[in-house]
Amino acid sequence: MPRFPHPTAAALRRDPVPLRGRTVLVTGASRRGGIGFAVARRLAALGASVYLHHHVPHDDTQPWGAEPGGPEAVADAVREALADPAARVFHGPGDLSDPAAPARLLARAADAMGGRVDILVANHALSGRDGTLDTVDAAMLDAHWAVDTRSVVLLVQAYARLRAALPSRTPGGRVVMMTSGQDIADGMPHEVAYALAKGALASVTRTLATALAEHSVTVNTVNPGPVDTDYLTGEAYEAVAACFPAGRWGMPDDPARLIAWLATDEAEWITGQVIDSEGGFRRS
Template identity: 50%
Template sequence: MVNDDGSLSGRVAIVTGVSRRAGIGFAIAGQLLAAGASVLVHSWSPHDAEQPWGTDPVGDAGIVELLGGEGPRLRHIAADFADPQAPGDVVTAAVEAFGAVDFLVANHARSSNQTLAEVTAAELDLTWAVNARASVLLAQAFAAAHDDGRPGGRVVLFTSGQHLAPMSRELPYAISKGAIHQMTLSLSDALVDRGITVNALNPGPVDTGWAGPDLAASVGRALPAGRWASPGEVARLVRWLVSADSQWITGQVINAEGGFRRWVR
């Protein structure tokens, strides 16, 4: 079943990293639901609690309600991707809820700001496990569960700009995202004969509410539009990547950065 009319009716998606209203995952889930897809949203709010931005005041339950509430087309699961069994549990939950799975959008990420002088083995291991290992295991579980009688399987991964400019203040994050960049082509080759595409998206600077005023202004000056991308703009690109229109594109890392000029200070 491939919807050539642009709708995603009858399709089933997993979107990871849906824990904040300001986040990219929330926007992606909203876009896919609006297009007619059924969506399992994943979250792990304890990660947000450790970060400067904190958890969303509405909590996981409030996020799900804002997306329309759990029902025939929306389910939620909380899972810690530091646990190697969690990716399989997430895919199983989607199949149990909706009977199939067509799209995997691995949007989740562990943020980690450590320089070379600060970096620890424990943080390297944890960030790699959550960002890179979990993405591979999600793809593996998705592939095992996917019914190839339902054409149009899609995997969308998320990398960052570490391949375009150094990110020396957040080494564990940059290294783990670099692994996602490098795994994209090989995963796509593993699944292309089954009609499943695998692509990665580097969305560039996105306003999800985490940057302070100085950084927001500096990055804004480096973008020709004078502003950061919105989560909705990223979500619309993801919606296209899971649609029938993108079926001839696989193994690609897409830089959607609005002309970001990193040399501007």
């Protein structure tokens, strides 16, 4: 008799709501055109309760602008995907450039969802305020480090402290971070500060996975590749589309499907990995 027998036939049948009873914090989920929104919908459709973080002042400064209906419209669209009648969707703001904001955000999310956050998806990032090696300056470097790297590590720290208070081996602990393919092909020579900050997350993935292993938490980082989140149009858009074997950009739901799977128990043996979900993208 094997020490770990094969699962029964019944166990192999997939539960349509495998995240029933689980709770999720998704950061950077302020627009229906973004990856955070797509991830939140996928997790809600798998049965989870979801807390959406947003920072509308950031979107206001970007070419795509803030969500016309505001954060509540985003939350309502996620609620439409809820698979468990007992699950709920919450939302709240947070300027994660503030060193104290990550712990406050995690605490608010936990309070809203019954005192626990099972799954943390750190999707937020600072857009713009960057340059080439010749033009990047200390302010650009510091701004991206604060939002794209420091705040993520502080979120994971607050999450780890919350998980440490749970009974040993409580199942369902997941952390997913986001990188940007800065280590592939030619890198990101026009976004040095962003590439540095996101590259740090890729580098620290295994370290955080080891640190959280004692709490039965997996930690993985996803590189979604170029995703159409409404930031590019015209000839430049078509040129990027031609770099994919499928002839199209990645859509927000493409990385969302991977992240949703990583959040389930089926992915409990995957940790410390940087996973590319980029549709075979190659610069021409």
